[in-house]
Amino acid sequence: MEKTVALSEKEKFDITGLHQLLQAAIPNITPIQSITRFPGGYSNLTYSIQTENQHLVMRMAPPGANIKSAHDMEREFKVLQLLKPHFSQVPQTILYATDSNITGAPFYIMEQVDGIILRAYNAPKLHLTPSQFEHCAKQLIETLVQLHSIDINATGLIDLGKPDGYVNRQVAGWIKRYFAAETDTIEAMNAVADWLTQYQPKLQTPTLLHNDFKYDNIVFSNDLTKVIGVLDWEMATVGDPLMDLGAMLAYWFEADEEAIFKQYNCTWLPGNLTRAALINYYASLTKRDLSDINFYYVFGLFKNAVIAQQIYHRYKQGFSNDERFGALLPMIQLLGSKALKASNDV
Secondary structure, three states: OOOOEOOOOOOOOOHHHHHHHHHHHOOOOOOEEEEEEOOOOOOOEEEEEEEOOOEEEEEEOOOOOOOOOOOOHHHHHHHHHHHOOOOOOOOOEEEEEOOHHHHOOOEEEEEOOOOEOOOOOOHHHHOOOHHHHHHHHHHHHHHHHHHHOOOOOOOOHHHHOOOOOHHHHHHHHHHHHHHHOOOOOOHHHHHHHHHHHHOOOOOOOOEEEOOOOOHHHEEEOOOOOOEEEEOOOOOOEEEOOHHHHHHHHHOOOOOOOOHHHHHOOOOOOOOOOOHHHHHHHHHHHHOOOOOOHHHHHHHHHHHHHHHHHHHHHHHHOOOOOOHHHHOOHHHHHHHHHHHHHHHHOO
8 A cells, every 4th residue: 555644734624524425425434534645646636535444545636726637637537437347447436526615626536446556666675576577567568458448439438539630739739848848958859859740650540548657557466466456547538559658668767778767667677578578568469550669659758858848947937946856957858868869760
């Protein structure tokens, strides 16, 4: 089970009102004993609700967030409801509520999935054998393949987005975000932006996209033999399935790569498949044409660099005093260089 932290003084909830909502949804639920917060993540807030007979999770947008963005709790709740009958590895939803008097923002509650999430800080301490990690990596790909096999038309998931032109919209949108947040001229980023604009990958049959599929959002059983949960569906949509695979590859750093990346992931630990092996395994299971996979990997690296650039821009503008944000420029430059090198490998 993931560790949680105590609520801050600003996080004040109407416990009585929250219990009444839960009681209407779960008649035999006992009074709330505690509410704590999961510390990870940079977007929506996630809380653990403990009662004597229930372990629940509450997801809510940060107060004041634009609900038309990825902070739309009603949309995320809908995704989980639509998915559950066809993809068992999503948590069971309990309720969705808009009463801001209870928490200060719209929220939803779901069951808590107890297991192991492999993260950069905990995975090295677990001393997994190479064979265990290889099994976990394959389970990761098999789960992604299962997700991409869901019939988006029969399930109604097609309504989550507009798959036609998805890749082009994503490329144009992230390039626009980069130049809006640009602080320093990074030639590699400029070159990659040009390359992404000019390169057109082959059309893929659209599927459901998780849009943030990686170890951090996967819950394994306590014996690490199977995936029992996939979390954080706030960016789910429909589109080119290789966008999911490319984004995952962009977070998948190997043992012989720059040491700085080891603090952000556990994919470099012995037994993990290489990126090439991940690609081959996905291809063998799906029979999809992956001849353009480098495009999606390059885009994933570029997107990660843009996210770091946006944070660095806010720091430079004086909106944060966090020195970690002020040290992001070398990371942005490194990601740009890796993306440019990968683009030349096509």
